[in-house]
Amino acid sequence: MRDRRDRITGPGRLRTALAGGLLVAIALLLARRLSLWQLRLFGARLSNRFPARVVPTPIRVLPPPEREYLGVWKRPPAAARNRLIAEYGFTQQLRAYLHAYERDGETRYELASCAYRPNGFFSDWQLHIRLFPTPEGWTDVWCHWERNPNVAPIAHLRQEGYDPAAGKRRLRALLDEPIA
Numbered sequence: 001m002r003d004r005r006d007r008i009t010g011p012g013r014l015r016t017a018l019a020g021g022l023l024v025a026i027a028l029l030l031a032r033r034l035s036l037w038q039l040r041l042f043g044a045r046l047s048n049r050f051p052a053r054v055v056p057t058p059i060r061v062l063p064p065p066e067r068e069y070l071g072v073w074k075r076p077p078a079a080a081r082n083r084l085i086a087e088y089g090f091t092q093q094l095r096a097y098l099h100a101y102e103r104d105g106e107t108r109y110e111l112a113s114c115a116y117r118p119n120g121f122f123s124d125w126q127l128h129i130r131l132f133p134t135p136e137g138w139t140d141v142w143c144h145w146e147r148n149p150n151v152a153p154i155a156h157l158r159q160e161g162y163d164p165a166a167g168k169r170r171l172r173a174l175l176d177e178p179i180a
Contacts, residue, residue, distance in 0.1 A: 036092040037081065037112050044098040044109050063101045064110075064130055068142040068164045070171065071179045077131050080139040081112040084129070088174060090114040095149065099130055099142075108132045108140070115148075116174065123148050125161070127170050141179050143167040 048061045073080050084090040096113040112131040117123035129143040145166035149156040172179065 036094060040094070040098060040113065041109055041111065044100060047098060048100065048107070059098065061098045061100045061109075064099045064132075064142045065144075065164070068130075068144050068167070070141040070143055070168050072134060073131075073139040073141050073177075073179045075139055076137055077111040077133050077139045080131050080141075081114065084112070084114050084116075088116060090116045090129070093128070096128065096130075099132075101132070104135060106135075108134075111139075117148055122151055124151055127167055127174070129167070129171060141171070143171050145170055 043059065044061050047055050047059050052060055075083065081092075085092065091114060093113040093115055096115075098110070099113070100107050100109040102108070110130045110132050112129075114129055114131075116127040116129075118125070124147065125145060126148045127143065127145055129141060132140040132142070134140050144162060144164040146162045147155040147160055152160075155161065
């Protein structure tokens with residue numbers, strides 16, 4: 001019979017530790033090589049491969065609410081995302097739900113989930129926008145105004161103050177170019 005030390009330090013335990021270490025190393029390398037939006041896109045595509053009944057809601061891919069649709073921004077998604085971050089002070093979101101929708105028989109995954117917080121990280125409110133590719137290479141924009149989950153996580157989850165119309169007005173006022 002094997003003693004306690006063999007169970008703790010035996011070859012099976014070593015293989016498990018090595019495999020875990022390898023997975024952590026791969027995750028760190030991916031995190032260094034991929035941007036946040038690419039990690040979210042990978043996660044959404046992976047999550048979408050499984051039946052919704054077996055995927056927990058926080059990582060399930062959901063369609064964006066129709067009332068959030070603003071229109072088409074005549075910029076490619078990468079240029080739109082970069083402009084929001086570099087020129088308007090938006091930050092990319094990790095915790096936001098993953099979104100996608102069907103168009104012309106193809107799944108369109110979000111290529112950005114960004115928030116603008118007028119008073120910084122601890123602002124009470126945020127403008128949350130999602131960007132999706134159009135078949136023509138432009139960007140579909142979806143947005144809403146909501147409580148900042150960094151300050152009011154329960155109010156955010158309950159959608160207290162959630163307002164797509166206010167989000168659209170605020171985004172149009174913030175940008176110096178039209179979204180049709």
